[in-house]
Amino acid sequence: MYQNPHLAFPGITPEEMGFLQQGTADLNEEQKKYFYMIYTSKRKNPQDLLLFTLLGFVVVAGVQRFVVGQIGMGLLYLFTGGFCLIGTIVDLINNKTLANDFNRKMAYESYQMAKMRS
Known part of the structure; x- marks a missing residue:
């Protein structure tokens, strides 16, 4: 039986x-197969990003931005306390959008690498 990857x-x-x-x-x-191998290692789970965002309330603001590769925004969140927690609350609400945007970029990169492989 074929399993949907x-x-x-x-x-x-x-x-x-x-x-x-x-x-x-x-x-x-x-x-x-090559695409899924690459994409699996790069992909971010939306629930993981939710946990990282929740860390922003307790430990360090901006961890979720560092995880998705937005270093500049991560530093801004870090030094401003997540824009006085307002940015952290917005990221808490939009965590699936952050994950989808990042995963879409990683899927495109993985696709390009898979196409180059013969």
Whole structure:
């Protein structure tokens, strides 16, 4: 029985599943395996980002921004206390959007690497 590889990702959203299905449609089986190997290592789980955002209230603001590679915003959050916690609250509400944006970039990078592989 064929198992959908998209279902193996914890916390996958319908949007993420949609862009993964579209992005891998023209890859052959070897390229798809390579794509999923790369993407799995780069992908961020939305629940993990939620936990990192919650850390902003207790320990250090901006951890979630560092995790998704937004170093400048992470430093800004760090030095301003998450924009006096307002930015942290916004990130708490938008954690799935942060994860989807980051995962979309990582899917594109993984796709490019898989296409280069013959």
